[in-house]
Amino acid sequence: MAGNWTGAVGSTTGMRGALSDQAIGVLAETFRGNLIRPGDAEYDAARRIWNGMIDRRPALIARCAGPADVMDGVRFARQHGLPLAVRSGGHNVAGTALCDDGIVLDLSGMRGVRVDPIRRTVRVQAGVTNGDLDRETQAFGLAVTSGIASTTGLAGLTLGGGVGWLMRRFGLTCDNLLSADLVTAEGQLITVSPDTYDDLFWAIRGGGGNFGVVTEFEYRLHPLGPNVVAGLVLHPAKHARDALRFYRDFVREAPDALGAIVNLRHAPPAPWIPAELHGAPVIAMTVCYAGPVDEALVELAPLKRFGSPLVDTIERTRYLSHQRLFDPTVPSGWRYYWKSHYLHELSDQVIDVLVTHAWRDTSPLSYTLIPLMGGAVSRVAPDATAFVGRDGAHLININAVWTDPTEDDEHIAWAREFFAATEPFSTGGVYVNFLGNEGEARVRAAYGANYARLAEIKRRYDPENVFRFNQNIAPAGTT
Structure with missing residues (x-):
């Protein structure tokens, strides 16, 4: 055989x-x-x-x-x-x-990456991870927006949109997609692009895996690296309210080059964190500046000056190194439960909710991420691609993380309670890649005003809903 x-x-x-x-x-x-x-x-x-x-x-x-x-x-x-x-x-x-x-x-074994440094494009097979992509593109001083953990698969990231450090400058991962090879529900291999199967090309940029199996992606690349200014400042949780208010004002007029994520958690046992702080409740303001080093040092100076940080790692560093920063805290095999949505703003009311709930977590491994949206992401029309979450100023992802299956209920309950407290301040939308098994209403919230158009495209190309193990869009005319 x-x-x-x-x-x-x-x-x-x-x-x-x-x-x-x-x-x-x-x-x-x-x-x-x-x-x-x-x-x-x-x-x-x-x-x-x-x-x-x-x-x-x-x-x-x-x-x-x-x-x-x-x-x-x-x-x-x-x-x-x-x-x-x-x-x-x-x-x-x-x-x-x-x-x-x-x-x-x-498809995890299909990990070919081919960079064209002249055209500034890259072709990527479906099993490639963020780390694989960054390693190959950085060899030419090029990059495209990828996720915030190097082990994440690029295929799912792209199909759901693609949030990452570079999105405010270069757009989401899907905004940089030029074409894709896709196997349809009939088992046929086609190429989708602005010129061929343009409806499918629109749908796969944020519509998830509903429309076929993408075997290869082609992306536009941008000059970046090998060095950037990146890192974090760490403050004790007792100062979180003041830190979050400062951060809100700091990023409000930030240049597109600034990628930023707030992380509310217990300090992990990282080698760059003093041992006496391990396990302590902290707030980390983490940044990656996708612009000239001299400019970055000027723009980030107020962040470095604020308060008396316990740790400050913001410095000139390799982009590849920064892309692996979160990896040790998200290993394969732990138990993860997420609740997420977009926030209009970090108002004082929202900050009060964050401070009240974040460190009530029932596991020292749990954390809350708040990526900064806006910039190039918000300048794309919400109907230009299937991805609709372009109006939120911030994205919150409440991550319950633990290892003992007998503790599932208590950790899930914390995430749900925290989520419910933030819900009044949400835009009503949710990033599809952060969505769990939460029912049809939440799926519709993820696709928003684009849902009906996506359902019609689904009816056209997958009327039997062969591709249904995803945040599923039922074909138009079905229930």
Whole structure:
């Protein structure tokens, strides 16, 4: 057989939707990647993703080696009436990369990156992570907006929009997308761009994985690095109210080059934090300046001067290093539960809510991130792409994080209570990549005024809702 079939005979006995050896054998004849079934030595490792809360058991995990494998996998799922999930980075908090009793198309091994430094573009396969992309593009002093953890998959990031340090200067990740190769619900490979399948090209820039399996992306690149001015100032939580008021005023007229995230948490055991502060409640104001070093030092001087910071790491540093700053606090396998929405502003009322709830967290691993929006993000019309969350000044993501499954209820309750307290100050929208399994109303809030148009495109290209393991948009005319 051409494919690497590691399945054990009869290994799916008793499972709903079990696949016969004969069916797997037919797929394996042309499949270049690996086919993994329950009972195989690799199975348990292959079905693990970033969020340790997710425990699902697919009937088949198809590790794709290229677009042809993806095409065959989609057709196979339809032929056998199987649920179909798509895994790229496996970093989605809702666990949409996995399904029970169906087939998972695992694209995580497709990690090719090809930079064209003359045209300032890059072509990226669907399994590439933020870290992979940054490593290759920084070799040429180029970059595109990517996420804030190097282990996050670029595919899901792009399809949901793409929030990151560079978005205020260069736009969201999806705003820099030039074209994409996509496998449709019929198993056909097409290229979508402003000139071909322009409706699909519009939809995949913020509409999630509803419309097909993207196997390759092409992005516009921008000059940046290898050095930037970046880092954080750390203040004790007892000064958080004053710090947040200062921060609000500091960023209000900030240049587009300033990327900023507030982090409310207990100090992690990082080597650059004194040991006596480990575990202490703190507020971190973290920045990355996507502009000239001399300009950055001037613009960031007020932030460095404010108060008496416990730690100040803001300095000239490699962009690659800064992109890995949050990695140690978001390892694979921990349990994660998120609640998120956009905020109109950091008003005094909002600040009071933040200070009241952030350090009531029930786990020392939990934290609250507040990325600064605006800049280039807000200058794109809300209907120019499927991504609609362009009117909020700030994005809040309440992250309950823990390791013991017996403690699920108490940590989830903290996140929900905190979220409810901030809800009166929300725009009503939510960043789809920060959305958990929260029901149809929240999905509609994520897509906002673009929902009806997205549903019509879904009806046109995926009327049977083959691609439904996502923040799902039902095809127009269905319920």
